[in-house]
Amino acid sequence: MKPFSPRAFISPPSIRHGIRAHRRHYAVQAPGAPTLEVFSRSQKWLQKERAASNADVSRQADYLRDEVASRLCERLLDINRHFPKVLDLGANACNIAAALTRPNPDPDPSKPVSAPLANRIGELTCAESSRTLLHRDASLPFNSAIPIVREVLPTEEQLPYAANTFDAVISSLSLHWINDLPSVLSQINSILKPDAPFLGVMLGGDSLYELRTSLQLAELSLRGGVSTRTSPLADVRDVGGLLQSAGFKLLTVDVDDIIVEYPSSFALMADLQAMGESNAVLGREQGPIRRDVLVAAEAIYRELHAEGRQELPATFRLIYMIGWKEGPNQSKPLPRGSGMVSIKEILEGGGGDGGGGGKK
Amino acid sequence: MPPAGKTRPLERLASASAVYGKCIAADFNNVQKDKCMTEFLKLKECYMAAYKKR
Numbered sequence: 001m002k003p004f005s006p007r008a009f010i011s012p013p014s015i016r017h018g019i020r021a022h023r024r025h026y027a028v029q030a031p032g033a034p035t036l037e038v039f040s041r042s043q044k045w046l047q048k049e050r051a052a053s054n055a056d057v058s059r060q061a062d063y064l065r066d067e068v069a070s071r072l073c074e075r076l077l078d079i080n081r082h083f084p085k086v087l088d089l090g091a092n093a094c095n096i097a098a099a100l101t102r103p104n105p106d107p108d109p110s111k112p113v114s115a116p117l118a119n120r121i122g123e124l125t126c127a128e129s130s131r132t133l134l135h136r137d138a139s140l141p142f143n144s145a146i147p148i149v150r151e152v153l154p155t156e157e158q159l160p161y162a163a164n165t166f167d168a169v170i171s172s173l174s175l176h177w178i179n180d181l182p183s184v185l186s187q188i189n190s191i192l193k194p195d196a197p198f199l200g201v202m203l204g205g206d207s208l209y210e211l212r213t214s215l216q217l218a219e220l221s222l223r224g225g226v227s228t229r230t231s232p233l234a235d236v237r238d239v240g241g242l243l244q245s246a247g248f249k250l251l252t253v254d255v256d257d258i259i260v261e262y263p264s265s266f267a268l269m270a271d272l273q274a275m276g277e278s279n280a281v282l283g284r285e286q287g288p289i290r291r292d293v294l295v296a297a298e299a300i301y302r303e304l305h306a307e308g309r310q311e312l313p314a315t316f317r318l319i320y321m322i323g324w325k326e327g328p329n330q331s332k333p334l335p336r337g338s339g340m341v342s343i344k345e346i347l348e349g350g351g352g353d354g355g356g357g358g359k360k
Numbered sequence: 361m362p363p364a365g366k367t368r369p370l371e372r373l374a375s376a377s378a379v380y381g382k383c384i385a386a387d388f389n390n391v392q393k394d395k396c397m398t399e400f401l402k403l404k405e406c407y408m409a410a411y412k413k414r
Contacts, residue, residue, distance in 0.1 A: 217384055217391055222400070224393030295407055296380065296400060303381025304388070 036180050037282055038232065041129075041155060044177050044280040048130035051276035052093065055136050061274035065092055067258065068318055069099040069172050072201050073117055075322065076100075076170070079197060083167040084122035089188065090156055090174025091126035092276075093136045094148065100124070101145040118146035125149045125166075128174075129156055133276065157184055161191045168197050173318075175202035176233060177280065185246035195327020198248065204233045204319040205255070210305045211268060211297075211314060215289070218296035227285045239319050248323025249330065256318045261311035265301045266294070268314050369410035376403040 052058050073096065088096045100117045118124075124146055128134040131152045137143070138150065153160070157180055169188050178184050188198050212230045219226050234242070240253050262268040272278060306312050324330065380403045383396035 217388055220391040221384060221393065221395045221397075292400075292404060295403065296384075299377040299381040299403060300384050302377060303385045 038179050039177050039280050040282050041157075041179070044276075045129055047273075047278050047280060048092075048133045048276035051274055052130060052133035052136045054274070057274045058093070058133075058136060058276075061271045062093065062095065064258065064260065064275065064316060065095040065173055066099065068201055069095040070102065071256065071318075072096065072170065072172050072199060072320065073099045075199055075320065076117055076168075077114065079168075081167075082120050082122070085166050086121050086124050087161070087166045087169045087191070088124060088126045089159070089169055089171040090177075091128040091134060091150075092172070092174060093133050094126045094150070096170055096172050097124055097126060097146055097148050098137070098140075098142045101142045116145065121146060122167075123147045123149060125151055127151045127153050127156070127159075129153050130276070159184070159187045159191055163190045164193050165191050166196065167193055168199070171198075171200040171202075173201060173203065175200055176204065176231065181234065182242055182245060185242055185248075189247045189323075189325055192325040194325055195330050196325050198323045198325070199321070201318050201320045202234065202239075203316060204239070205235050205317040206315060207233055207317045208314060210301060210312070211265060214265070214297045214301040214304060215293070217300050218293045222290075222293055222296055228281045228283055229279055229289070231279070231281055234319070236319055239321055243321055243323045246323075247326065249326050249332075250322075250324045252320075252322040254320050256320065258316045258318060259313050260316065261313050263311060265298045265312060268312065369406065373403070373406040373410050376406045379403075 051061075088094070091097070097118075100121065103113060103116050126134060126148055128150075129152065134150050134152060156174065157178060169192055171188075175181065175184070192198060208230055215229045216226045236253060236255050240251060243251050243253070262271070301312055376399070380396060380399040383399045384391060
């Protein structure tokens with residue numbers, strides 16, 4: 001039998017008659033910034049649609065988003081303003097809207113109960129690429145407590161809004177799937193009105209390092225190499241620089257670790273899937289993880305991170321960022337070197353004096 | 361260690377899992393292919409026994 005040859009399927013090279021004048025061109029480099037593609041947007045959209053199509057399971061896995069949304073809204077409580085138009089970018093299931101309608105985001109017995117933040121918001125636009133996830137909670141009671149406009153975006157990377165539209169932009173747990181973060185941040189800066197805040201939170205740094213390392217060790221020992229199982233994430237140091245280069249002023253960046261305990265690594269992965277937060281890196285290996293790798297990863301996870309307990313901890317590192325668009329009457333940081341008091345003296349020299357000064 | 365037949369499959373699975381985990385974790389900076397293979401095969405057998413179709 002003749003060996004299989006692909007040549008039969010390839011059309012023969014066309015024969016050119018005559019001599020063609022060979023023209024030479026200068027080498028040209030295409031202008032403009034290269035478009036960065038790390039995550040597959042269609043894959044992420046599909047994962048979110050699938051996850052939200054099972055509303056009950058999807059709501060059960062919302063603990064992280066709800067908690068983070070309420071922590072983010074606490075930060076909004078500090079800004080004593082009325083916001084006529086607010087954008088929630090990457091709204092997921094409108095978790096921020098639900099958090100805004102709760103009466104007291106900061107349960108502190110020493111402070112009086114604050115009214116829900118929704119009273120200070122004129123209109124909340126929830127923008128999200130996945131229609132099913134966005135409309136999952138559209139029939140729940142919180143929708144009547146806050147004026148919501150749900151808007152499905154074809155992509156979260158190009159915002160279809162005019163400049164100077166919003167009095168605040170909020171984004172909770174979706175910026176970590178954005179391919180071109182610098183561009184999106186400067187778009188946010190441009191759609192904000194002058195002297196308006198952007199409050200965001202994204203997963204970053206060492207999120208899910210336990211799962212990542214145990215999958216890597218399992219794949220190393222069983223297959224002799226590693227493949228991408230978790231996203232590359234931005235670090236805290238990067239975020240400050242990104243906000244600054246997008247033109248934001250008066251930056252605040254801080255980090256918060258939420259450690260969730262799971263009965264097994266399988267439960268963790270099932271919950272990530274129900275959140276629609278499965279792996280969507282473009283260079284990922286297609287198809288599911290092999291079962292023997294999963295079994296080995298579970299054993300390694302338990303040995304390295306459980307510390308003798310039954311539950312497996314999983315770390316979610318949240319990077320909160322607040323930036324303000326430049327405005328005319330905004331307070332500005334003083335020029336470098338204009339300080340009259342050395343902070344070193346306050347922190348080190350004379351605890352009583354420094355402490356008293358701090359309390360004034 | 362109790363004889364294999366006397367314990368229930370899930371208990372054996374937990375101990376085999378701990379043995380494999382310890383083997384990898386003992387020197388996790390130096391993992392190459394087929395490290396701890398015997399331990400892993402035992403673990404795999406336990407999983408097969410615990411989750412086999414009846």
